[in-house]
Amino acid sequence: MISSLRLLNFKAFENQLVEFKSLTLLSGYNSTGKSSVLQALSLLHQSHQQSLLQNTGLLLNGNLVNIGTANDALYENAKEDYVGFELILKNETKGIWHFNYNSLEREANFLESGFNSVDADVYQSSIFNGQLYHLQSERAKVASGILNYQRRELRQIGALGEYTAHFLYTYGGQPIPIAELAHPEAKSINLIDQVEAWMGEISSGLRIQVNAHLDMDLVNLKFSDHVGYGITYVLPIIVAILASNPGALILIEHPETGLHPQAQTKLGKL
Incomplete structure (x- = not known):
């Protein structure tokens, strides 16, 4: 089970920590990044699903979520050219992934791996090795x-x-x-x-x-x-x-609509 997720230079967030419980509700104004939190988890899952996450990079468009180009993924005012995720599980195991942003490939639908530091048990957790459903707002x-x-x-x-x-x-x-x-x-x-x-x-x-x-x-x-x-x-x-x-991890956008x-x-x- 996920304990927390930190988003670095990802979409609306420069550095944002989100903590999770067995049931977590995200609420706020439109365009404040609620969906981006769910997208981050789905990006990690679908990239692992395609055997890309460990050594190759982050798949921005796949069967769970499509966020567009590398330029869309990067925080607009980022001071460093990378997108990062730091995941901590309830058993205190941790995964850190940094993905390089290349300004010459702004329209790419993929970010190459940069720095990774992942505990061995992380890829056996439910977010990677179990079921994940992500229902978007549409x-x-x-x-x-x-x-x-x-x-x-x-x-x-x-x-x-x-x-x-x-x-x-x-x-x-x-x-x-x-x-x-x-x-x-x-x-x-x-x-x-x-x-x-x-x-x-x-x-x-x-x-x-x-x-x-x-x-x-x-x-x-x-x-x-x-x-x-x-x-x-x-x-x-x-x-x-x-x-x-x-x-299983179930991500639902606007369940009340x-x-x-x-x-x-x-x-x-x-």
Whole structure:
């Protein structure tokens, strides 16, 4: 579990320490860097996922997050030409990564490794070796989707929730990993029934049906009632929470968007 993350010369931050608990809420005005904190964790994860982080560098655009160019990553008034992250875990192990910024390659989508100092156990932690879901503030329509490598091989629902339909088709019949999250009135402990039960807390009586058209590699979700934006927005959040293994890291931007305050309270209980 993460104890703290320091951001150095990254986007809006020259030197910012962020401390974490099992549930951490970031609030503040627009454009103050809340999303940048989540992006930093996803950048580290996706770079490690592609076997780049240890010796090569930082992948700025990948399956979890896209932040643009090297120039976009660097703090505007940086006094030194590097972007840095310092991660401390609850067991006091630490990882420090500095990535060099080259002014001649401002438009690059990659930052090369500079100084690294990483304890051996860090890469075995859940942020690198476990599940990580990062749901961005935008959402794709989740009613249907095409089979995709990220969904099948990496158990991802997509940064926009775009693989949610196929995720439910593939894993919906499996028990949720954390039994304590089970809804007491669900039909079973399986993911699809648990998702339906928790979605019913937000929209009473809601039912979800997963329909597959394998000849076209297409899966779509059918809801019992006409649903609004808030329901389709929150569905990937509930799927990510219920599908996560113990120790998984779930990063959610604007989880309350489109939800009635009472529905926000229900989501908070989960």
